[in-house]
Amino acid sequence: MDALLAAFGHVFEVHTLFVILLASGLGMVMGAIPGLTAVMGTALLVPFTFFMDPVPAIASIVALTAMAIFAGDIPAALVRIPGTPASAAYADEAYKLTQQGQPWRGLGMCMGASAIGGIFGTIVLIFAAPALARFATSFSSPEYFWLGIMGLTCAAFLSSGSPLRGMLALLVGLFLSCVGIDIATGITRFAFGSTELMGGVDFVPALVGFFAIPELIRLVTVRETKKATIPPYGSPFRDLLRDLWQWRVQVLRGNIVGTLIGALPGAGADIAAWISYAVSRKFSRTPEKFGTGHIEGLAEAGASNNSALAGAWVPTIVFGIPGDSITAIVIGVLILKGMEPGPAIFVKSPDLIYAIFIVFILANILMVPLGWAVIRVARYILAVPRGVISAFILVACIIGSYAINNSLFDVGMMLAMGALGWFMEENEIPVAPAILGLVLGKMVEFNFIQTLMKGQGDPLTLISRPIAAVLALAVAMIWAWTAWSAWGRRRAHAA
Amino acid sequence: MRLNDSALGVLTIGLGGLLAAASLRLPGVPGQELGAGFFPALLGLAAMLTGVLLVLAGIRQSGEPLLRLPDWVRGGWARTNVLVLVLAIALFAAFAERVGFIPFAIAIMLAVQLRMGIAPLRAGLIAVLGTIGFHLLFNEVLRVPLPAGVLEGWV
Numbered sequence: 327m328d329a330l331l332a333a334f335g336h337v338f339e340v341h342t343l344f345v346i347l348l349a350s351g352l353g354m355v356m357g358a359i360p361g362l363t364a365v366m367g368t369a370l371l372v373p374f375t376f377f378m379d380p381v382p383a384i385a386s387i388v389a390l391t392a393m394a395i396f397a398g399d400i401p402a403a404l405v406r407i408p409g410t411p412a413s414a415a416y417a418d419e420a421y422k423l424t425q426q427g428q429p430w431r432g433l434g435m436c437m438g439a440s441a442i443g444g445i446f447g448t449i450v451l452i453f454a455a456p457a458l459a460r461f462a463t464s465f466s467s468p469e470y471f472w473l474g475i476m477g478l479t480c481a482a483f484l485s486s487g488s489p490l491r492g493m494l495a496l497l498v499g500l501f502l503s504c505v506g507i508d509i510a511t512g513i514t515r516f517a518f519g520s521t522e523l524m525g526g527v528d529f530v531p532a533l534v535g536f537f538a539i540p541e542l543i544r545l546v547t548v549r550e551t552k553k554a555t556i557p558p559y560g561s562p563f564r565d566l567l568r569d570l571w572q573w574r575v576q577v578l579r580g581n582i583v584g585t586l587i588g589a590l591p592g593a594g595a596d597i598a599a600w601i602s603y604a605v606s607r608k609f610s611r612t613p614e615k616f617g618t619g620h621i622e623g624l625a626e627a628g629a630s631n632n633s634a635l636a637g638a639w640v641p642t643i644v645f646g647i648p649g650d651s652i653t654a655i656v657i658g659v660l661i662l663k664g665m666e667p668g669p670a671i672f673v674k675s676p677d678l679i680y681a682i683f684i685v686f687i688l689a690n691i692l693m694v695p696l697g698w699a700v701i702r703v704a705r706y707i708l709a710v711p712r713g714v715i716s717a718f719i720l721v722a723c724i725i726g727s728y729a730i731n732n733s734l735f736d737v738g739m740m741l742a743m744g745a746l747g748w749f750m751e752e753n754e755i756p757v758a759p760a761i762l763g764l765v766l767g768k769m770v771e772f773n774f775i776q777t778l779m780k781g782q783g784d785p786l787t788l789i790s791r792p793i794a795a796v797l798a799l800a801v802a803m804i805w806a807w808t809a810w811s812a813w814g815r816r817r818a819h820a821a
Numbered sequence: 822m823r824l825n826d827s828a829l830g831v832l833t834i835g836l837g838g839l840l841a842a843a844s845l846r847l848p849g850v851p852g853q854e855l856g857a858g859f860f861p862a863l864l865g866l867a868a869m870l871t872g873v874l875l876v877l878a879g880i881r882q883s884g885e886p887l888l889r890l891p892d893w894v895r896g897g898w899a900r901t902n903v904l905v906l907v908l909a910i911a912l913f914a915a916f917a918e919r920v921g922f923i924p925f926a927i928a929i930m931l932a933v934q935l936r937m938g939i940a941p942l943r944a945g946l947i948a949v950l951g952t953i954g955f956h957l958l959f960n961e962v963l964r965v966p967l968p969a970g971v972l973e974g975w976v
Contacts, residue, residue, distance in 0.1 A: 377963045490875055494833060497868045501840060504861045511850045513857040516843065546906060546937065547891075547899035713937025714947055717930040720906065721955055724913050724929075725922075729965045738914035741907065752823050752891065771860045783854050 357397025422619030447636025499763020539744025584630030588637025594650025827879030837868025921970020
């Protein structure tokens with residue numbers, strides 16, 4: 327109870343509220359501009375969080391991502407270009423409504439369903455996370471090793487179509503985490519004589535390089551097409567309550583499916599939206615209306631992607647296993663702030679956990695007035711030329727990498743990581759497992775070596791405790807299942 | 822720059838081998854059986870195994886060119902844009918200490934905008950105002966000492 331009061335105290339400080347409002351505004355604008363994603367926004371926000379206390383730092387990420395995922399719907403509805411990948415599933419549907427002269431209905435439903443979805447996901451988070459954490463409090467180094475491996479495994483195998491490429495990404499990240507002084511032995515590894523590299527590859531320049539540089543390259547290599555004309559539109563609240571009531575079952579189903587998919591490690595808001603749209607069509611009484619400007623799928627998928635965002639935090643804070651790319655970054659930020667995510671965080675800083683819950687609710691309530699305001703000015707945001715956006719993003723990347731250690735070396739590191747990230751994207755190697763490997767690598771190695779040393783080098787020590795053995799079995803099953811399905815696909819392909 | 826599966830696999834085997842070899846050469850710690858090289862050596866081995874599987878996958882996939890370059894490498898406009906982007910970051914990392922953040926940021930923002938077809942006057946105005954904004958935010962609000970460079974003593 328004291329922790330809850332403390333959490334309210336943290337969140338309702340003027341400074342924190344100001345940060346939330348600012349991050350929300352930024353998230354709305356970034357989401358509404360096609361080409362700038364919620365993940366990129368989070369990556370560029372991280373350097374700022376470095377200068378904040380833990381609660382405003384996490385609050386800013388929560389607010390920015392919630393707004394960006396919703397705001398991605400705005401250009402999808404107005405010009406048929408999804409602002410973030412999470413809106414791609416129903417961009418066509420929302421745009422058809424605009425073409426039929428009812429843009430406010432699509433926009434309003436996206437806003438209403440997003441807010442409801444976000445709040446539903448948060449409620450699940452509030453009830454599920456502490457219950458799971460209680461179970462996880464008796465864990466020791468072998469369990470943490472397996473949890474780490476499980477998180478890395480899920481990220482590698484579920485985040486892309488090809489498990490081998492996911493594995494490759496993971497190995498890149500784990501290797502990067504080895505650079506610098508080894509904490510267990512004090513020996514410097516792979517620093518090539520550079521004093522800067524002795525401290526290791528810093529998380530922030532790597533993050534900015536991996537997530538922002540490939541997007542920036544995309545932004546400057548595609549010519550701006552002629553802007554589509556945006557028809558005048560009225561208030562998004564018009565018809566909203568009627569539509570929400572009519573499609574209440576779909577919104578609820580979108581909430582449930584979205585939260586579950588979000589909580590699944592490796593799958594995030596974009597996958598949730600695609601699946602919910604498909605589910606909605608399957609159960610619809612009028613599936614033939616889908617794709618013609620029908621609001622049913624929009625309601626379900628629009629609720630789904632925002633609830634997935636909150637769902638992804640369940641495994642993140644309970645086990646330190648991220649649900650999606652954004653929470654992979656969150657884990658890095660928590661570690662930077664000296665808080666290792668995992669069940670212990672519920673005992674050590676329960677106020678932080680409650681604060682996260684409160685911020686989630688607050689952000690999703692804020693989404694309605696802010697969403698209304700952004701929808702009003704959307705035509706001006708969409709008119710900002712790509713050249714101006716690119717210039718600002720580039721300087722933000724440079725200064726963000728520099729600001730962490732006041733080091734120009736980090737700017738060079740960001741460029742190197744950007745080149746690596748770009749190469750990986752070109753080869754369809756997912757970036758998120760690499761970031762996760764970099765963040766969790768030291769922890770996994772430390773627990774691995776420590777457990778082995780406890781058992782004098784006997785590898786069976788890793789599965790000597792019952793929960794550790796169960797976790798190991800789960801990991802083995804994920805590996806076996808991945809191998810089996812890859813094998814099955816290949817045979818089906820050959821036949 | 823897309824490699825086909827076989828080429829990516831060979832590259833992975835090579836890099837994994839290098840990593841394993843370099844890890845095994847790391848010094849051990851007296852009285853401790855697992856040295857600093859143990860974990861990275863495992864990573865190197867895992868990379869080699871992944872590489873072998875990629876090569877095997879590549880053998881089945883026929884007709885993929887060894888290396889496919891992105892479209893913008895051929896087009897002059899987009900290629901120059903990427904070059905400007907990379908040069909901006911590299912030159913900043915190398916010379917920002919001497920030149921300073923403000924002149925550098927104005928130059929970068931101006932260059933990118935002009936390349937992307939923004940009218941010069943507008944681009945100049947946005948570059949100057951944007952740079953002042955960044956400077957105020959980082960130098961004044963967040964207290965990050967940005968390199969002053971040639972403007973030392975002025976800002």
